[in-house]
Amino acid sequence: MAQRQDEFLSRGGRVFGLSADTAPMNTAIVEKLSLPFPVLSDPDRSEAITPLGFADEKDPRQISRPGTVIIDTNGEVAFSTTGRDYADRPNEDTLLEALEGLGLPATTQTPPELGESQPGEKAMAYEGLPHYFRGAKFAVMALRGRHRDLSEEFTDDTKRYLQMVERYLEALPAVEERRT
Amino acid sequence: MATDFTVVDNAGEPWTLSDHLDAAAVITFHRGDF
Numbered sequence: 001m002a003q004r005q006d007e008f009l010s011r012g013g014r015v016f017g018l019s020a021d022t023a024p025m026n027t028a029i030v031e032k033l034s035l036p037f038p039v040l041s042d043p044d045r046s047e048a049i050t051p052l053g054f055a056d057e058k059d060p061r062q063i064s065r066p067g068t069v070i071i072d073t074n075g076e077v078a079f080s081t082t083g084r085d086y087a088d089r090p091n092e093d094t095l096l097e098a099l100e101g102l103g104l105p106a107t108t109q110t111p112p113e114l115g116e117s118q119p120g121e122k123a124m125a126y127e128g129l130p131h132y133f134r135g136a137k138f139a140v141m142a143l144r145g146r147h148r149d150l151s152e153e154f155t156d157d158t159k160r161y162l163q164m165v166e167r168y169l170e171a172l173p174a175v176e177e178r179r180t
Numbered sequence: 181m182a183t184d185f186t187v188v189d190n191a192g193e194p195w196t197l198s199d200h201l202d203a204a205a206v207i208t209f210h211r212g213d214f
Contacts, residue, residue, distance in 0.1 A: 001208060013204040018187065019212035026190035029214060039210075040187045040195055047185040048197075054209045064209045071205040075182030075198060086211055099204060107203035115191035120213035 002035050002178075003171045004092050005109070011096060012104025013070065020045050020063050024118035031117055032126050034178035038112035054082060068095055072102055087161055126179070130172055137165045 001008070001015050008015050017039035019026065026039035042048045042064075049055050049064045056065045067082035068090045079098035081090045124132060144158040182198075189195040197205060 001206075008206055013206040014200065015206045015208065017210055018207050019210040021210075021212035023188050023190050023192040025213065030190050038189045038191075038195070040189055040207075042185075042187045047187050048207070049209065051185065052183070052209075056211070059211075063211045063213075066209055066211060068206060068208045071183055071197065071201065071207065073201050073204060075184055075201055077183060078204070090208075095206060099206065102204055104204055112189070113191035113193070115193075122213045124214065 001092060001095075002033065002037070003174045004096070005036050007092075007096055008099060009109060010106045011099045012102065012107050013099045014107060014109045016040055018042060018048060018064070020049060021120060022118070024116040025120045025123070027115050027117040028119040028123065030112055030114065032119075032123075033175055036111055036178070037109060052077070053080070070095065070098055070102075073104065078102055087164075089164055091160075091164075092167075126175075130169070133165050133168050133172075137162060137169070140165070 005015055015037045017037065019039065019041065020043055021041060022043060023041045026041055029035065030039055045055050045062060045064065052069055054064045054067055056063050065082055066086060066089050069077055070079040072078040083089050140158050140161050144155065147154060184198045186194055186196040
């Protein structure tokens with residue numbers, strides 16, 4: 001979403017990340033990916049994650065499910081999508097289409113302030129991300145080939161996942177550029 | 181019903197949704213520890 005921030009801004013939407021991580025963990029993510037928007041923290045999930053329906057009740061770590069909500073200028077939820085798991089994230093094109101439907105004027109967004117930075121214990125170093133995405137891509141390609149007769153739903157699911165990983169891989173050069 | 185909430189931004193400062201609604205807010209939720 002960072003790579004396409006201008007497209008969100010031109011349609012009148014500012015992008016924000018949000019998780020149950022602490023502010024220092026989120027600053028570490030902003031630094032790692034050189035994000036042009038802030039990442040917000042709802043550690044006990046009581047303010048935004050649970051009220052907006054994103055609490056992951058199956059995971060014992062008290063985390064958020066992946067997803068995106070678009071709040072219009074009246075404070076109303078104009079669009080909401082929730083991923084089934086960590087491998088199921090919304091397509092930016094879908095979000096941009098929903099945002100465009102609000103008919104808002106273009107806006108701007110100032111870069112995020114950085115605070116104390118402390119990566120989480122399991123956080124992956126930036127240098128590991130390309131290998132991680134490529135490994136995920138080839139593993140899913142292999143499983144897709146192995147089980148291509150399983151069901152249409154499985155084939156469609158793997159296709160969407162591969163498209164998502166491709167988008168992430170395509171975004172890496174821009175991340176690299178922002179980091180330098 | 182209008183949604184509003186106050187969380188903390190990554191700099192540790194309070195962040196209230198209604199203070200930012202001169203534009204739409206596209207809020208993407210993450211599992212974290214990434």
